Amino acid sequence: MTFRRRRIPVVPESERDEARQQIARLQAEILRLRRALDALPIGVVLADRSGETLVENVAARTYHGHAAVLVNEAVERHLRRAINGVASGHNVEFIGPPRTVLAVQATPLEDGGALVTVDDVSERARLDAIRTDFVANISHELKTPVGALAVLAEALAEIDDPAATRRLADKMVGEAHRAARTIDDLLELSRTELGGAAAKDVVSVAQVVDDAVERARAAAEQHTIIVTVDNGPGDLHVIGSHRQLVSAVANLLENAVKYSDTGSSVLVESRRDNGCVEIVVTDTGVGIPARDIDRIFERFYRVDRARSRDTGGTGLGLSIVRHVATNHGGEVTVHSREGEGSVFTMRLPAGES
Amino acid sequence: MDELRKGFHNDLDEARAELVRLAASVTEAIPRATAVLLDGDLEGADYMIQGDDEIDARSLDLEERCYRILALQAPVASDLRQVVALLKMIADVERSADLVCNICKAARRIYGHDLDPKLRGIISRMGEQAQQLYTAAIESFVENDAAKAAAIDDMDSYLDDLQKQFVQAIFESHAAGRIDLQVAVQLAVVARFYERIGDHAVNVGERVRFVITGWLPEHHGAQRYRLRADDTGEMPRIGTVQDGDGTP
Numbered sequence: 256m257t258f259r260r261r262r263i264p265v266v267p268e269s270e271r272d273e274a275r276q277q278i279a280r281l282q283a284e285i286l287r288l289r290r291a292l293d294a295l296p297i298g299v300v301l302a303d304r305s306g307e308t309l310v311e312n313v314a315a316r317t318y319h320g321h322a323a324v325l326v327n328e329a330v331e332r333h334l335r336r337a338i339n340g341v342a343s344g345h346n347v348e349f350i351g352p353p354r355t356v357l358a359v360q361a362t363p364l365e366d367g368g369a370l371v372t373v374d375d376v377s378e379r380a381r382l383d384a385i386r387t388d389f390v391a392n393i394s395h396e397l398k399t400p401v402g403a404l405a406v407l408a409e410a411l412a413e414i415d416d417p418a419a420t421r422r423l424a425d426k427m428v429g430e431a432h433r434a435a436r437t438i439d440d441l442l443e444l445s446r447t448e449l450g451g452a453a454a455k456d457v458v459s460v461a462q463v464v465d466d467a468v469e470r471a472r473a474a475a476e477q478h479t480i481i482v483t484v485d486n487g488p489g490d491l492h493v494i495g496s497h498r499q500l501v502s503a504v505a506n507l508l509e510n511a512v513k514y515s516d517t518g519s520s521v522l523v524e525s526r527r528d529n530g531c532v533e534i535v536v537t538d539t540g541v542g543i544p545a546r547d548i549d550r551i552f553e554r555f556y557r558v559d560r561a562r563s564r565d566t567g568g569t570g571l572g573l574s575i576v577r578h579v580a581t582n583h584g585g586e587v588t589v590h591s592r593e594g595e596g597s598v599f600t601m602r603l604p605a606g607e608s
Numbered sequence: 609m610d611e612l613r614k615g616f617h618n619d620l621d622e623a624r625a626e627l628v629r630l631a632a633s634v635t636e637a638i639p640r641a642t643a644v645l646l647d648g649d650l651e652g653a654d655y656m657i658q659g660d661d662e663i664d665a666r667s668l669d670l671e672e673r674c675y676r677i678l679a680l681q682a683p684v685a686s687d688l689r690q691v692v693a694l695l696k697m698i699a700d701v702e703r704s705a706d707l708v709c710n711i712c713k714a715a716r717r718i719y720g721h722d723l724d725p726k727l728r729g730i731i732s733r734m735g736e737q738a739q740q741l742y743t744a745a746i747e748s749f750v751e752n753d754a755a756k757a758a759a760i761d762d763m764d765s766y767l768d769d770l771q772k773q774f775v776q777a778i779f780e781s782h783a784a785g786r787i788d789l790q791v792a793v794q795l796a797v798v799a800r801f802y803e804r805i806g807d808h809a810v811n812v813g814e815r816v817r818f819v820i821t822g823w824l825p826e827h828h829g830a831q832r833y834r835l836r837a838d839d840t841g842e843m844p845r846i847g848t849v850q851d852g853d854g855t856p
Contacts, residue, residue: 320743324632350639541725545732546647594729 298326298373302334304366315373322349326357330371333361337369346376352545356380385553392555396570400434440571444554447499447578454496457606460525460532461486463497467504468523474512481520482508491525491532494606495583503579503587506572507536507599514597515540531585532605539596548591552577576601616681623677623694626670627701628750630663631812634704635742638805641711642735645798646728648719653712660709667702671695689822693815697749700808700815704742707801707808714798721791724781730774734802737767741809748813754820760813767806774799 289310292299298315302308318326329347336343344360354377361371407427414420468482475482493500504523511521515538522537543551547558555570576599580587585603637656644652674695677683683691723731741763748757775796782792814825 321632321635321746324628324746325636328629328632349636350643542729544646544728546643592729593732594724594726 296375298371300330300334300371300373301368302338302371303368304338306334306338309368322355325349326359326373329357329359330361330373333359334369334371337361337363337371338367339363353377353549354381381549385550388556389554392557392570396437396555397434400430400437403430404434437569437571440569440575443502444571444575444578447575447582454498455494456497457492458495458497458500460491460493460534463500463504464523464525464534466497466501467508470501470505471508471512474509475521478512478515478517480512480515480517482512483520483522485522485524487524487526489527491527492606493532493583493603495603499579499582503576503601504534504536506576507601510572511536511538511540511597511599514538514542527605528602530605531602534601534603536599537596538598542593542595542597543589543591544593548589551589552587616677616683616687619673619677619681620683620687620690623670623673624690624749626666626673627694627697628746630666630670630698630701630705631742631746631749633663634701634708635739635746637705637708638739638742639735641708641715642732644712645715645718646731648715650716650719653715656712657709660705663702663705667698667705671698674698686819689819693819697812697815700811704805704808707805710801711798714794714801718791718794721787723791723795724777724786726777727774727781727787727795730770730777731798734767734770734774734799737763737770738802738805738809741767741806745809745812745816748816752816752820754817754823757813757816757820760810764806764810767803771799771803 289312292310292312293314295312296314298317299310299312300308300315301310315330326347329345333343333345340363342360342362344358347357347359349355349357355375356377356379358374358376359371360374361369363369404427407423407430411420411423411427414423464484464486468484471482508521508523515521519539522535524533524535524537526533526535543558547556550556551558552573554574557570577587580601580603583603585601587599587601589597589599591597637659640652641656643649644656674691677691741760744756744760744763747753748760778787778792778795778799781787782789787795817823817825
């Protein structure tokens with residue numbers, strides 16, 4: 256075999272520069288598009304007609320452990336169908352906690368490849384559930400006492416016996432108070448929701464805790480529950496409204512007392528942690544089922560609706576707590592295990608002492 | 609790598625990936641079964657029980673695929689260990705899926721009975737621990753991590769402790785008249801299911817160690833039995849113990 260010398264055409268320097276610049280421009284363009292894809296909250300997987308993955312953005316790779324395996328499985332399954340020209344998808348659910356719903360959707364592309372998106376729709380699913388339940392729950396809370404009042408009043412109108420009249424009237428007063436409590440709490444909640452942290456006072460945390468304990472004293476004594484306070488060394492302060500904060504901590508305490516066994520104890524602590532103040536209410540009561548734990552701060556949400564009348568309360572206490580915490584630039588979190596108890600932690604930004 | 613070997617490694621990788629997918633399904637199914645049990649979710653129970661058929665079918669397919677690899681490729685050394693271990697692990701994963709299913713069936717049987725918060729709390733702990741064991745088992749398999757696989761055994765002893773605590777709590781609850789005998793027995797069986805799932809995760813971990821290091825779990829019982837063999841190499845029979853001839 257002989258080699259014939261081929262003449263390589265000489266490209267002028269100016270054209271070569273231009274080509275280099277063009278390559279650089281295209282590379283910058285690709286980089287920009289990749290960065291844009293990585294900035295998307297939605298997972299994106301792009302594949303060619305043989306099923307080979309061309310692009311996979313950051314959000315498509317955020318899953319760990321068995322979730323990653325199951326997400327990949329769904330992506331590959333729908334990818335295959337899309338490459339065959341059929342758009343397909345379904346929701347992949349993980350029970351968590353936190354409960355996660357991922358919408359996996361594959362679309363065929365003109366060049367024979369396919370695009371798969373993985374969209375986290377958990378929040379949407381959660382809001383849907385809240386909206387549906389809210390109407391059912393609020394009508395339950397408001398209609399029950401009103402219905403009871405109507406029935407009691409009808410009975411009252413037909414009875415002459417003074418003792419029975421007395422008994423019915425007492426019951427009516429009880430139901431009326433119940434409705435009034437619900438309405439008071441609703442007003443309190445909308446005040447906190449609308450007003451924000453109206454007050455910008457320097458509030459002593461120890462004072463808040465003491466006042467809240469005072470408010471919960473009657474309930475605690477009724478169940479012979481000992482409330483222990485530990486405010487730690489030194490004075491802690493936060494900026495905000497004393498009244499709102501007392502109401503929040505008292506709500507947490509009343510819950511702790513309500514769901515504890517007779518004779519047990521409840522602990523309230525306040526402490527400083529990294530520029531924040533934590534107020535922690537710990538009980539050793541019945542605890543909260545895992546499936547309810549994400550929802551207990553919703554308005555009128557009840558873990559056990561059948562028993563809500565025995566335990567009293569309006570179903571708004573924890574919503575109020577959450578709103579007060581948010582108004583003060585903080586948050587409230589909960590850890591709980593059924594049969595072992597619950598720990599509610601309110602974290603607020605510390606004010607200067 | 610020549611074409612033939614490449615084909616073998618593709619087959620093996622695909623078989624490994626399928627086992628990981630099956631195990632991931634079980635890992636997700638464990639907390640779901642716990643939720644079905646604690647929430648008395650009959651619809652969820654039916655859904656889960658039906659879902660088990662898919663796992664069974666896929667396990668059989670995977671087993672078939674492993675046999676084909678053995679027959680057609682005749683792998684040796686670590687490749688052989690991989691395939692043999694896979695075959696064993698398929699059985700463990702498939703059996704765990706059955707146990708998850710059994711938890712859902714138990715949920716149907718105790719439907720409508722209220723359980724003490726303490727019992728519910730321990731059930732949720734057992735579910736979480738069983739899931740963690742499974743997560744560790746898959747991770748050790750995917751990452752070929754013998755150390756992680758060895759740690760699963762320790763995690764399992766916590767699950768065993770929980771099972772003991774749970775049985776104690778069942779006695780207390782039954783003695784206090786809060787659950788009847790039928791529910792008590794069902795719950796004791798449920799605790800056993802979780803404990804068995806944990807054991808299968810431990811088995812998977814042991815297989816992972818076997819693949820990586822060639823190590824086999826010390827078969828304590830088998831070893832003891834061999835030590836008892838007399839000079840002639842004869843193994844003592846169970847029946848002779850009752851004759852009182854001095855056999856330990």
